[in-house]
Structure formats: C-alpha cells, structure tokens
Amino acid sequence: xxxxxxxxxxxxxxxxxxxxxxxxxxxxxxxxxxxxxxxxxxxxxxxxxxxxxxxxxxxxxxxxxxxxxxxxxxxxxxxxxxxxxxxxxxxxxxxxxxxxxxxxxxxxxxxxxxxxxxxxxxxxxxxxxxxxxxxxxxxxxxxxxxxxxxxxxxxxxxxxxxxxxxxxxxxxxxxxxxxxxxxxxxxxxxxxxxxxxxxxxxxxxxxxxxxxxxxxxxxxxxxxxxxxxxxxxxxxxxxxxxxxxxxxxxxxxxxxxxxxxxxxxxxxxxxxxxxxxxxxxxxxxxxxxxxxxxxxxxxxxxxxxxxxxxx
Numbered sequence: 001x002x003x004x005x006x007x008x009x010x011x012x013x014x015x016x017x018x019x020x021x022x023x024x025x026x027x028x029x030x031x032x033x034x035x036x037x038x039x040x041x042x043x044x045x046x047x048x049x050x051x052x053x054x055x056x057x058x059x060x061x062x063x064x065x066x067x068x069x070x071x072x073x074x075x076x077x078x079x080x081x082x083x084x085x086x087x088x089x090x091x092x093x094x095x096x097x098x099x100x101x102x103x104x105x106x107x108x109x110x111x112x113x114x115x116x117x118x119x120x121x122x123x124x125x126x127x128x129x130x131x132x133x134x135x136x137x138x139x140x141x142x143x144x145x146x147x148x149x150x151x152x153x154x155x156x157x158x159x160x161x162x163x164x165x166x167x168x169x170x171x172x173x174x175x176x177x178x179x180x181x182x183x184x185x186x187x188x189x190x191x192x193x194x195x196x197x198x199x200x201x202x203x204x205x206x207x208x209x210x211x212x213x214x215x216x217x218x219x220x221x222x223x224x225x226x227x228x229x230x231x232x233x234x235x236x237x238x239x240x241x242x243x244x245x246x247x248x249x250x251x252x253x254x255x256x257x258x259x260x261x262x263x264x265x266x267x268x269x270x271x272x273x274x275x276x277x278x279x280x281x282x283x284x285x286x287x288x289x290x291x292x293x294x295x296x297x298x299x300x301x302x303x304x305x306x307x308x309x310x311x
Contacts, residue, residue: 013194015214025218026190026197029227032215034084045098047127054110054127055101059087064093068161070309071128071137072099073145075167075292076235077227079106081301082142085298086305095304098131100124102145104229116273117148118239124148124157136161136249137257138309140292143167144232147240154246163251165240166309167259167291171269172238178263179203187287196223207290216295244276252281252308254301256289281308 013022024030031039038059046053055078068089074082080099090097101285103120104110111123128137136221139160141149146168153160182196183204194217201220202209244251253273255266262269284304289297 010305012109012189013198013217014212017095017214019190022194023190025221028222030218031222032081032084032219034215035081035219038084038087045131046144047130048184049103049109049123049126051103054103054109056109056131057090057099057101057125059097061094061096062089062276063094064096064136065310067095067138067309069096069098069132069137071079073139073141073149074099074105075143075145076232077105078143078145078223079226081106081223082289082292083143083217084146084296084301089298089302089306090309093309095309098137100127102148102197103226106223106226107164109185110228115153115229116234117144118234119258120148120177121152121155124152125159128156129161131237132159138162138164140164140305140307140309141166141168143169144235146170147235150240150243150247150251152275153249153251154243156249157246160247161249161310162248163247164254164305166249166254167256167260167261168240168253170237170240170243171262171272172241173265173268173272175263179260194221197224202264203259204281206296207256207260208296211296230284238272241276242274245278246275247277248279250281251277253283254293254294254304255283255285257285257287258289259291259293263290 043058046055072083079101083099101108133237136159139149146165147170153163181200184193184196187193197217275279286293286297286300294301
C-alpha cells in the first residue's frame, strides 16, 4: 500500500526505551524476537534469476503428514515474516513449510523490469517448478501475496493443488480506501518515524491498536525499508476475481472480520469470489482481527486454516 505524505501525528511510540533503541528500530535493523527464533531454525534456499535470487525459508514438519508442501506468500511491503506466527502451528500439524520473500521484497532481489505482481508470475512459476518438480503445492497467500497466488494459480494450474487467500485485495471493491497511511521517509527524527509506523499499523494491519508493541513495530519497519516495488497498482483492480475464474483447484478465503480494506463489505467479497471460483470452499471470518489476521489472532486463524489444509 503506497503511503501519502500526511499531516503530523503526535510523536509517541508504545514502548519506553533509550534513544539508541528508537533509532535502531526506525532504521529497520532490529529483528523481533519471534523472527530471530524462526530464522535460527530455517533452511535458507536461493533460487537464482537474472536480477539476483528469490529467497525461500524452509521449515520441515515435526512429524510429516505426507501431504504436499505448503508455500506461503506474504503481503505488500512485507516478507516471510508476515507469517512468523504461522510457522509453528503449521510444522506441528505435519506440514512442510516454505515461506517465500517475493521478488523485490525482503531478501529477494527484484526481477528485472518488474514493478507489480503480474510481472512476477513467470519467475515464480520457474521457482516452483525447480523447487517442487514432482508435485503441485498448496499455496497460501496473504494480502498482496494472496492476489499474486491467485494469479499464479490461474496462469500455471499444474503448479497449485490448493489455493487459500488471506485478506487479499484485487476484488474490485477498494477503489477508495477508508484510510490514509502516513508518509515517514521524509521525517528525520526516529521517534517521529516510529509514530507514523505505529499509526499505519493501526490504520491498516491490526484492529486492536493495543497489540502494537516494540516487536511488531520492529518487524514492520524491517520490512517496509526493503520494499523495492513502490509503484505497484494492480491490487486496486478486480484482477483476483478475474483470475479465480481460471483457477482449477479448490479455493478458500480467510479474512479478519475487521479488515480495514473491506469495512462492512466482506459479504460482497465473498459473493464476488463465489461467483468466480470453480471449486469454491467459502470465505471464513476471524473475529477480532484486522487485515493481518494471522498475526493478530493466530489461534483463531489456525483453527480455520489447518482443517482446510488437512483436506
């Protein structure tokens, strides 16, 4: 989501700390405790492309369930860390988990000449074909990653055996968002930057602002500094709905009941998807959750996701 320069907000952050800590978090150099924990256990895999490489993070199942791998796509201005609270529940349920940093985000280099999701599709297809040559995967995408996953499943149906979209745009109902994000790159003071990040997390990502703590801000800031695709625009169209009409595998959706992208319109979202998808498994809502549903209400979210993945 592109932020616009906006009026100042109070210089306040939801934790007390030394100035050096504020500056480190604002600079994007601090990893949250959860991210550090799962990075230490991850296998890093790089898939080369003309501009560098796409980076995947792999966690093996605690006790394998024999099902196809679960591949996770993150949201815009994000990285695999959008899924940091999902790794544990997924591997404990027996899933082989691969969280991708999409090209131009996180640790993955941009694909040459690519500025939006549609241009990523051939490169992502090559990555999946190389990494999983013998089987289709179960693809779970959050927000921008959900839209991208739907487009990929439509264009390369042999690669995806199940699609779950989480808080995805591309429905055609968000021409005018009910919120405005605050610009932050123009601000010099670390605390001023952090105040705008806190505002943005509360405006878009989380429903309950009291859940915004230092680790959440650190995770978010570490991601937004590494967004190299600021001009993407396709999410404001109905590209996901149009893509679902071409998807051959089962499709399910999960949204936070309080998702800021669709205030009061989730019934319309469900109707659009149901009309388009060939094998529609329904849209389920998670109470008390905003856009970043899997992070804000992880227990309730996984109570929905895990049965879907179990078949």
